[in-house]
Amino acid sequence: MAQLFKPYANVIARTSIVIGGMLPVIVGLAAAAYSRSPYNTKVEVPLNQPIPFSHQHHAYELGIDCRYCHTSVEKSGYAGLPPTETCMSCHSQIWTNSPLLEPVRKSYEDNTPIQWNKVNTLPSFVNFNHSIHIARGINCNQCHGPVNDMQITFKGHPFMMQWCLQCHRAPEKYLYKDPDSHSLREQVFNVYWKLQEKGVSGMTPREQHLVKGEEQEEDGAKDVAEGKALVKQYGVKVQQLADCSVCHY
Amino acid sequence: MRQSRASRWLLRALKLSLGLLVLVTAAGCHTDMWIQPKTVPLEESTFYADKSSARPLVPGTVARGHLEEDTPFFTGRDDNGQLVTAIPVKFNSDKEFKEFLLRGQERFNIYCTPCHGRLGDGQGMISKRGLALRRPPANYHTDRLRNMPIGHFYDVMTKGYGVMFSYASRVEPQDRWAIAAYIRALQLSQHADSADYTAAQRASRQSTGSLGTETQ
Structure with missing residues (x-):
């Protein structure tokens, strides 16, 4: 009687054990990679809109305040x-004759709202409450990405809970103080005026991070110490900031 | 024999509970917490015929706190329909008034500068871009507008003027007065005389050479 299993059957058996054992891990990693990928989160994926509105043109080039x-x-x-x-x-x-703006004129004449596609x-x-974040001087771009650079608006950050908690657990790493603004609320928008006047190269590193919408966590001990002072000064209640009921109520 | 039957039962119970666990877990896979049947601002409604979740006010409705009895404050005109010549806002201190002016500056820079420019000379970005504007935005530094009662500016912001739209839905009454006050400040700054400066101010300005540019 011939051999039922050839010698290479050993290799197949071993490999399948290894692959079989690793399969759950691979599937898990793939699922994690997928859920974090722009394909799923839509981060930096421009979304088609009924009118190709450009924040770059209106907010940066024309200097219209947010x-x-x-x-x-x-x-x-x-x-x-x-x-x-x-509008x-x-x-x-x-631009009263622009064909691109036809939906705007039609909406105005018919008294029907323009149906924008929701980006965030x-x-x-x-x-989520915008007003409290503005009142503590958190810049728009910190969450929305480089809006002043967007031709067609896209999502700047995935808005996953983990991402929110980075700041809610350690606000001292993100809080910011602009010495030229007379209020925290005003410093949010002054960044864009400064961008108009000085350009990116004329701004402080922190402000450059802000206008580029980059991650701007401060790790240096000095920055964190300053941040902790700001937390105290602004009256941010760190003890409660990461409580479930702060966002889920 | 008894033991093996018991183990068979145990295995069956295990399988059953595993299946139940899968079922129970799968039952959690639904989105009705993610997409709750509540409406958020600006959301489309499937219920109302006009598809708007925000409902227009019933005609004649007055929201609480919006009776607007103070005619001069809310219209910029007194009871005889004449434009008011003073801001109908009470200030308890100079600091309060300064805050008011700063607020006016901030609001002016947001809502007015696109057309009227940061100096109020009508040279905003829109007028620069719209080369063939039939009616260019007003320049505040004319005798006509310098002599206009302050109620006029409030009136224009509230109702619109010429091709300018009403800003009543975008700027609150208190802020409209603050803007009107800041427009007055702009008019003074662009029509200042060197006699308006204190001696100290004049000295510091003359040393930087900026006095001449502010005197017209």
């Missing part, structure tokens, strides 16, 4: 999207 359109960002949980009336404040006078979404069980 709050001209996002009027409620300082006093409400929601930053607010501008009504068509806000028409200028576009009833300039949160699950319903998370409550």
Whole structure:
């Protein structure tokens, strides 16, 4: 009777044991990689919109303040999207024949809102409030990425809970103080005026991080010590900041 | 024999509980906590015919605290319909008034500079871009606007003027007055005389050579 198993069967058996053992790990890692990839999170993936609105053009090139359109960002949980009336404040006078702006004019005439596609979404069980972050001087780009550089708006950060907690657990690494602003609220928007006046190269390293929307965690002991002083000065309640009920209520 | 039957039962129970566990876990895979049937601002509604989740006010509704009895404060005009000549806001100290002016500067820079420019000379980015504007934005530094009662600026912001849209929905009444006050400050700064400076200010300005540029 011939041999039922050839010698190479040993190799197959060993490899399948190894692969079989590793399979759950590989599947787990693949799932983790997928869920963090831009394919899933949509980070830095520009989203098509009914009108190709450019933040770079309006906010950086023309120097229009964020709050001209996002009027409620300082006093409400929601930053607010501008009504068509806000667009028409200028576009009833300039670019009045542009075919790109046809949906704006149509919306204004028909009294129907423009249906923008939502770039940043949160699950319903998370409550995020813009006004408190602005009131503590947290810059827009810190969460939204380099909005002043975006031709078509994209998501700057994945908004995963872990990401929120980085700052909520150690706010001293992220808090910032602009000596030229008379209020914390004002320093948020002064960064963009400074960008207009001095350009990126004329700004401090911290401000450059801010306008580029980069991760700006400060690790140096000196920075952390300064940050801790700011935490105290701003009255940030670190003990409660990472409590479940701060965001989930 | 009894033992093996017991172990068979145990195995079966284990399998069953494992299956149940999978079922129970799978039952957790739903999204109704992620997408709750509540509406958030600006969300589309499937319920109302106009698809808007935010409902327009019933005509004649007055929200609490919005009765707006103080006519001069909310319209910029007195009871006879004349534009008011003083800001209808009380200040308890100079510090409060300075805060008010700073607030006005901040709001002016947000909402007015795109057209009127940071100096209020009508040379904002929109006027620079819109080369063929039929009605260019106003320059505040004319005799007509310098002599205009302050209520006029409030009135314009509230109702719009010419091709300018109303800013009533974007800027609150208190802030509109602050902007009006800042416009007055801008007018003074661009129409200042060297006699308006104190001796100390004049000395420091003359040494930097910036006095001449501010005198028109």
